Amino acid sequence: MGRQIVVMGSGETSPTMVTPHQQILASLGKLDQLKLTILDTPFGFQENADDLTEKLIDFFSHSVGATPKAVSLRDKSVRGAALGEAVNAIRESDWLFAGPGSPSYALNVWQELGVSPHFDEVLVDGTIVLASAAALTAGSHTIPVYEMYKVGEEPHWLPGLNLIERHTGMPATIIPHYDNADGANHDTRFCYIGELRLRTMEALLPVEVFIIGVDEHTGIRFDLDERIAHVFGRGAMTIRHHGESWTVTSGESATFEEIISHTGSSIVLGEPAPLFKVDPHKVEELLDAGKVSDAVDALLNLDELDRDTETRAAVHSLVTRLGHIAASPKVDIMSVVGPYVDALLQARQAARAGGRWDDADAIRDQLMEMKVTIKDTKDGSSWDIESS
16 A cells, blocks of 8 residues: 555644554555655745754654654755755655645746656655645646735646646646635635636636545545545545536545546546656666666766756766765775766766766765865876775
């Protein structure tokens, strides 16, 4: 039951959600063997981001009984080795959590840095939990809540991560805070936009896309292997398509096929889409097998692909891993570290020749951490390493 997408409408750190969090983590295996990661991006722009991160870690440590590590991707300035470290942490996670903040801000940062496709890699064997603001990013389309509710922009959608359709086949958008009643004398349901604006928003969606509403203090666990959506917490899941709704209450479940059948349309349940278009696993497999020169060739082939953000992030990740292996105190400098340093130098030269300075800087940073001195000449680069 490890492969899951979990969305929560609100209350992700409330007593209501302690048991669901524990059950989700228990389904992944032994806690002391799991890599648990919190992403701070949704609230990265806030002055109290450090406090919010600390509160999340404290909640999971003391209330849930599991201690995650925070990966800091607070803005688009993250580059080089720091980006590589973050990408590696995401890709290696068994459980990845993101929560409150701004959905539009989170999407902007994740897409600019090219880390979004690595969420798919978590779902090869693990679980992603997206709560409150982050839950809005999971579908094909995302409501820019603050821009509409606070700033007064006209109703419009932003492109979402589309995790739901890629991994369940269901073309859906997620709306948390579905039953919100904070407005008292005005309609704040449907994540604060109300019925009138929701109708306008629905008309802007492609005809096949439907809405999955998640009430406050409520969650949905999409089991990707069993192809069942389980509802938990205090409220309900609402399937809405062009004004027509069907509800599944807490404690009940619905198969993906049942959900599609209640959209009142001719939608055909699709198959999950292929994962990550730039495959870094080939390089990693070669590294694990000790085939250094082949790994370098594969890395440079990746580097020659179109320089979209996903490729940049993959290259940062691989370069960072090369640096860590080369810097390991457990290996002999000349027989093992030497070839990896040469590999890093080849990648650095390719990056510099192509004007890809972020990649070149990432490699330089790793070499400096290894106490490597580089000598650049017109005939190439040589190196020396400080003995410990």
